[in-house]
Amino acid sequence: MISFTQGRFVKMRWMAAVLLVLSMVVMAGCGGNSASTNKQSANTAKIGVPAYLSGAGAAYGEAIRQGLELAQSEINAKGKIKIELIFEDTKGQKNEAINAVNKLINKDNVVAIIGPTLSGEMFAAGPIASQAGVVIMGTSTTAEGITEVGDYVFRNALPESLAIPNTVKKATAKYNLKKVAVMYSNNNDWAVSGYKTFMQSLKQNGVEVLTVETFADKDTDFSAQLTKIASLNPDAVMVSSLYQEASLILKKARELGIKVPFVGNNGFNSPQLMKIAGAAAEGAIVSSPWYPGKDDAKVQAFIKAYQAKYNKAPDQFAAQSYDALYIMVNALEKAGSTTDRKKLRDNLAQIKGFQGVTGKFAFDEKRNPAMEATVLIVKNGQFTELK
Numbered sequence: 001m002i003s004f005t006q007g008r009f010v011k012m013r014w015m016a017a018v019l020l021v022l023s024m025v026v027m028a029g030c031g032g033n034s035a036s037t038n039k040q041s042a043n044t045a046k047i048g049v050p051a052y053l054s055g056a057g058a059a060y061g062e063a064i065r066q067g068l069e070l071a072q073s074e075i076n077a078k079g080k081i082k083i084e085l086i087f088e089d090t091k092g093q094k095n096e097a098i099n100a101v102n103k104l105i106n107k108d109n110v111v112a113i114i115g116p117t118l119s120g121e122m123f124a125a126g127p128i129a130s131q132a133g134v135v136i137m138g139t140s141t142t143a144e145g146i147t148e149v150g151d152y153v154f155r156n157a158l159p160e161s162l163a164i165p166n167t168v169k170k171a172t173a174k175y176n177l178k179k180v181a182v183m184y185s186n187n188n189d190w191a192v193s194g195y196k197t198f199m200q201s202l203k204q205n206g207v208e209v210l211t212v213e214t215f216a217d218k219d220t221d222f223s224a225q226l227t228k229i230a231s232l233n234p235d236a237v238m239v240s241s242l243y244q245e246a247s248l249i250l251k252k253a254r255e256l257g258i259k260v261p262f263v264g265n266n267g268f269n270s271p272q273l274m275k276i277a278g279a280a281a282e283g284a285i286v287s288s289p290w291y292p293g294k295d296d297a298k299v300q301a302f303i304k305a306y307q308a309k310y311n312k313a314p315d316q317f318a319a320q321s322y323d324a325l326y327i328m329v330n331a332l333e334k335a336g337s338t339t340d341r342k343k344l345r346d347n348l349a350q351i352k353g354f355q356g357v358t359g360k361f362a363f364d365e366k367r368n369p370a371m372e373a374t375v376l377i378v379k380n381g382q383f384t385e386l387k
């Protein structure tokens with residue numbers, strides 16, 4: 001005979017069993033949702049971004065990050081492919097870039113990498129990604145030989161070998177250059193590469209080089225080099241450096257009474273040049289595939305969206321990273337997978353006729369950009385086309 005207490009215990013066990021069955025039914029239902037979640041997850045591409053986000057050149061990395069995030073928000077809103085961006089700060093250092101790329105590949109399991117920011121970082125970390133069979137795409141790496149470090153290395157940044165000759169030719173014709181001085185940072189792989197291209201281009205245009213003056217990244221005093229240059233009275237000064245050093249060179253040059261044009265490489269392509277150098281940046285010349293004054297609906301829509309999101313105008317680095325993510329998504333869609341690294345690489349290599357905010361784009365056989373650049377000059381604190 002079951003007592004009242006025993007009967008109550010049996011009833012409670014029975015109710016617990018019912019609840020267990022019900023919970024299993026609910027979990028089974030959730031299993032359907034889990035499958036849906038997995039389906040959604042399978043539609044998400046994880047892309048790593050090792051970028052120069054802190055330190056003297058952080059403005060480059062900030063612009064790259066903002067361009068990517070704007071493109072990401074637009075792409076994700078469309079819903080066809082979702083993009084997850086995983087940022088790592090390289091601080092502009094090779095070892096940090098290597099560590100970031102290893103983490104992104106082996107821990108985060110990204111399908112591709114956009115970055116790093118500096119050419120020296122790419123020379124260090126690019127081979128690691130390529131050997132792992134992971135696409136790594138530079139949006140600001142312009143030194144010679146970048147894509148030669150591996151078959152998975154791409155870039156949509158215009159190489160110095162195309163940009164500098166274009167700039168030197170236009171400046172030589174515009175200002176009838178006969179003799180110039182050259183300055184470059186000798187501890188920066190990218191700046192050294194730019195210097196070599198400047199020298200070749202000047203020779204091809206029949207321009208005499210009066211002197212070559214060197215310095216190092218993070219130097220702040222350029223008095224000795226510029227005093228010597230002033231004494232030689234050149235028609236122009238060619239500079240291969242990042243914006244921080246370039247800005248200080250411009251300021252000191254104007255203080256010393258050097259009024260001739262300064263022609264730069266890709267490091268000049270940042271609003272920071274004008275912000276730091278101020279009026280001393282007037283007349284600075286550089287080539288870029290990005291020209292905000294272009295009469296193009298896509299360009300103007302990008303500028304409007306960027307200004308609305310970040311309350312400032314986009315620069316070349318923001319524009320190139322914005323295009324880079326759209327180029328990557330184009331290849332992902334053609335690959336039919338958000339995780340297959342090999343398919344992504346093969347479809348990326350076939351990109352032709354892509355119309356971005358930096359112009360019509362294609363990869364050549366060496367995974368470099370095939371596109372045109374505009375020669376720009378700083379006027380009233382803004383980049384405008386040199387005509």
